[in-house]
Amino acid sequence: MKKATVLGTIFGLIILFFLMVNYYTEYLWYASLDITEVMFKPLIWEVTFKILFWAIGFAFLAVNFMPLVNLFDRFNHNLKVVDIKEIKTGFKVKRKHALLIAGVLSLLWMILIPSVWDRLLLALNATPTGNVDPIHGLDISFYLFQFPIYELLAGAFLSLLVIAFIGAGVSYFIVENFNPNTNNVKFELSSKGIAHLSVLVSLFLVWFIVTRSLQMYGFLLSDSNILFGAGYTDVNVRMLFLRIQQVLSILFLIGMLVNVKLKKKKIFMAIPISLIVVSLIGGIYAGINQRLVVSPDEESRETPYIAHHLQATKEGFNLDNINREVFPLEQGELSRNDLKAYEQTLNNIRLLDYRPLKQHYHQNQSLRLYYEFNDIDIDRYTIDGEHHQVMLSVRELDSDSIPTDTPLNRHFKYTHGHGVVMSPVNTVTSNGHPTYFMRNLPVETEVNIDLNRPEIYFGEMTDEFVVVKTEDGEISFDEKEVWYEGADGVELNPFRRLLYTVKYQKPILMLSNQITEDSRILYNRNIVDRVNKVAPFIELDEDPYPVVANGRVYWIIDGYTTSSNYPYSQPVNGKNYIRNSVKIVVDAYDGTVDIYQFENEPIIEGWKSVFPDLIQPREDFPPYLEEHIRYPLDLFDIQRNVLTVYHTDSPRVYYNADDIWEIPVEKYHGQDIEIEPYYITAQLPNLKQEEFLLINPFTPRNRNNMNAWLAAGNDGDNYGELFLYTFPPGEHIEGPSQVEAYIDQDPDISQQITLWGQGGSTVVRGNLLTIPIESSMLYVEPLYIISESRSVPEMRQVLLFYNDVLVMERTLDAALDRLFGVVEDGEEYVPYDPDEIVDRDLRELVIEINTTFKNAEESARQGNWAEYGSHMDRLAQLLTDLENEIDVDEFEQELDDIEDIDDMEEIEDIE
Known part of the structure; x- marks a missing residue:
């Protein structure tokens, strides 16, 4: 017994020690x-x-x-x-x-x-x-x-x-x-027992009286087949019986308190039984009322409560002040000249798809085995006074790919990522690869965006602790030593080294001679985990995005305040109230976390009272980040799903469910997938200029035509404004799945896609974008080819659909010319002649073969054999495509046509 006590004490002290180590190291982090x-x-x-x-x-x-x-x-x-x-x-x-x-x-x-x-x-x-x-x-x-x-x-x-x-x-x-x-069992209760248990039953009756009121409030947070919240039977029957129960319970309470003195067994038994009977009667009557009174005339009876439900759901998801308009549809009126007024929209049409782009970045811009791109994000930058929509990704450290994975390398040497890669969304090279605004190591910038502090110590993949300011420094991408110059981190002394050795179970923290008196340990470096520790009461958007500004890389994370207790509001994923109340900025170099309030709403105001120094006002948001704030994807995704049902204000329409919308689908890798919300640059019908928008189309339930679309403003005074456009009654507008079907059914396009597939390549359709231009809708879908020999996607074609006309061209400009016609020397170009498609595609194919061959020669002269191999792989694929297109005689004729072409500029002139 004594030995067991000693062992138990030792075990308890060990647990207490580990708990104290954890709490103290957490304190050191918060103190830092x-x-x-x-x-x-x-x-x-x-x-x-x-x-x-x-x-x-x-x-x-x-x-x-x-x-x-x-x-x-x-x-x-x-x-x-x-x-x-x-x-x-x-x-x-x-x-x-x-x-x-x-x-x-x-x-x-x-x-x-x-x-x-x-x-x-x-x-x-x-x-x-x-x-x-x-x-x-x-x-x-x-x-x-x-x-x-x-x-x-x-x-x-x-x-x-x-x-x-x-x-x-x-x-x-x-x-x-x-x-x-005697082993005899009776069922008696003494007067003392009756008195004691009567007191407990009296306390239960007090609880019962109070909770009847809570239950009446709770009806507004209850679900039924028709609506979320109190319905006709709840308000007119169940609440009435709850009040009756309260009155009777007060009488029962008095009787039970008297029985504490009387100690009567019959009273003690009768009161709980009576309460149960009253509750059963109430439940039975409510069921009868629902069946005989409400159900025969359910729509009429429930109408006022459905109205409450519709209004509250809009309020809960911040849809009550949405701007609703009928889209002024005038399909077929645009010409190529008309498009000049929408130059910014056309110049920012997104041809890059984040999924193939991530593959390309991984293959061509990781540049080191231990660097990786976690995600592709979209943003906009003002470059030389012009608005440019871009895709970008941070080059982060992948700790699992460190060469010679030792504790020293993982925690002391390989500590950070480096730089970002940024591409304009609307341009590709002749090989179908993205062009760059920022790339390579060290970071090269093609535009006036400065990045003086490219090191990434805090990101989406930084899950390991690291020790910085060590004796020999850290390893940079060029294998040179660098030293962290930020303010973050906990200083290490011998005692703290012992604590962190216990915390992380890494003896190197205690034994290494690399740690000096200036050394610091950085932990909680994953930006999501970091913010969750700084503000555990805020729910975070799943898509943090990087911003290059002020010479540094910052992460912006949208934060939400949510609740499950908004009366009458329909829950989505367990929540029926959400606000994008804050935006959080994390410095990718030193880990500084700043929280800014972006919406005056009650929950965040409450948290400001709790932590008055933690949340900063909207006015203090850094000006250099202002143009990069976005309407958050997670919130928009929730709102668009809510709108599929709750776009109506009519209880009748809601009850009959005869105007339900759906999120349309698109093709990706041969599968139908739900369209994701996407950012575009466009001009809304009621606005005077083009803006950065987040949009989503809708289709009626079980139908494929588009009947509405939702847009969220991201710029200036329109930030956070929602615009819901519906099409005029009786107008038929093709929906995304119909456009995808037209692509599948077009004989020339489908044949070309089939030929690419038979040549050993995989054809991948990019995001199908719906772009509003003036009073019409333009569909854009890039087409990617992934060859068997190389996994890098190449954008090969651009598909446009407008006013029942579908075209496929090598470039966006060529597709626009084909679709809308082009004015040249006073003559209108005749758009879309299907008989010319093969000839034009063939000519462009031969041009690309010539260009790719010259690029390969140039790479060989420069000694860049990796790029040379890439060009030769591409050339082999192009020759295979050419073989599928024409016979030898036609090929020789095409070569004769372009044999005098000497450089890339002349090729572009021919295009």
Whole structure:
């Protein structure tokens, strides 16, 4: 026994030691950022609240268990078990046993209560919304802040009552009904037991009276087949019976309190039975009312409540102030000259698809085995006074690909990524590869975007801790030593080295001679994990995106405040209220986290009261990042899905479900996938200039034509504005899946795609974009080819669809010329002659063969054999394509036509 006690003590001390190490190192991290309040305030409130709960639970159970001590003394007196030595045996229940049981049970009860610090702090710092619920007239803040706490307290109190009632009830039953000497069992309850249990039932009745009100509020947060929230039966029947239950429960409570004195068994039994009967009658009557009164005339009965549901859902997802307009459709009116007014839109049509582009970056711009691109993001930059839409990605360190993966290399030498790669969305090379604004190592910039601090110590893939400012420094991409110059990190002394050795179980932290008095340890470097620690009350968008500004790389993460308690609002993924209340900026070099409030809404106002120094005002957002803020993808995705049902204001339309929308599909790798929201540059019909927009088309349910589209503004005063455009009744506009079907059915295009596929290549369709231009819609889809020999995608063709006409060309300009005609020397070019498609494609194919061959020669002269091999692989594929297109005689004729072409500029002139 003594040995077991010693081992248990040692085991407990070891666990305590590891806990203390974890808490202290967490404290050091928060202290390094000067935000220890974020660590201590939740901890203090949580511990205080749990201790208070334990004390209340212990006191309550002790008061109920202490009287049972004398009860078991009597039981022990009656218990006579005689052994062969005729020694009287039994067991003795002492007061300390009762207190121990009360302490253990209250401790378990406290542990099972969920974490409450966030709900408690919000409830204490609640901010009114100014909106009230349509049934009880309470401010919505009651449901967002107080109601969750009341529910938690009610559930905790009930569970404590149940523990006390079971403990007392079982004890009275055993002592008063079981005779161990005769094995006789009775079903009696003494007057003392009746009095004790009557007190507990009285407390239950108090709980029941209070929670009937909570249940009435909870009806506004309940689900049914028709709507989310209180319906006709809830408001007119169930709430009435809940009030009746409250009145009767008050009478029952008085009766039960009197019975504490009277100690009548019949009263004790009658009151709970009566309460159960009343509850059953209420439930049965509500069911009968629903079946006989509501169901025969359900639409009419539920109409006012459906109206509440529609309005609240729009409010919950910030769709109540959406700008709604009918799109002024005039298909067929545009010419090539008309498009000149939309030059910025056309110059920013996105030909690059993020999926093939990521493959290309990986193959051509990783440049080191240990660098990787986690994601491709889209943004816009002002370059030489012009708006350019770009795709970019950060070149991050992939710790799992470090050469010679030793603790020294992983944590001391290979510590950071380097630079970004950036491409304009609308241009590709003659080989179908992206062009670059920023690329290579060291970073080369083709435009006036400065990047003086390209090192990436904090990113989406930085999951390992690293030690910086070491004796020999870190390894950069050129194998030279560099030293971290940022302010972040925890300074290391011998004691802290010991703590971090224990925390990470890495002996090198204690043994390495690379650590100096200036060395620091950087951890929590993954930007999502980092922000979650800085602001655990904020939900983060799944797509952080990088911005190159002010000579550095910054990450911008959209943050949301959410709730599941907005009355009458339909939940999506468990939430029925969401706001993009903050934007978080993380410096990729030194890890600085800044949180800026972008929306005045009650939940973030509450958190500002809790952490007044953590959240900065909108006015302090850095000007150099202002032009890079975007409407968040996750929020837009939720809103577009909500709008498929809740675009209507009509309860009748909602009830009959005769105007449900769907998210259309597109083709990718031969599969139909749901179209993702996408950013474009375009001019909305009601705006005076082109803007950076996030858009999504809609189709009617089970139909493929497009009937509406949603756009979110990203620039200037229109940031955050939503525009919903519907098409005039009776107009048929092809939807994305119909355009995809036209591509599949076009004999010339489908034949060409088939030939590419038969040649050993994979044809990949890029994002199908719907672009509003003036009063019409233009569809754009790039076509990529991935050869068997090389996995790098190449953009080979551009597909355009407009006004029932589909064209495929090598370049966007050529496709626009084919589709709309071009004015040259005063003559209108005749658009889209299907008979010319093969000849034009053939000519361009021969031109590309010639260009690729010259590029290969140039690479060979420069000694760039990797690029030479790439060009030769491309040349082999082009020759295969050519062989599938023409016979030898035609090929020789085409070569004669272009034999005098000497350089790339002349080739482009021919195009």
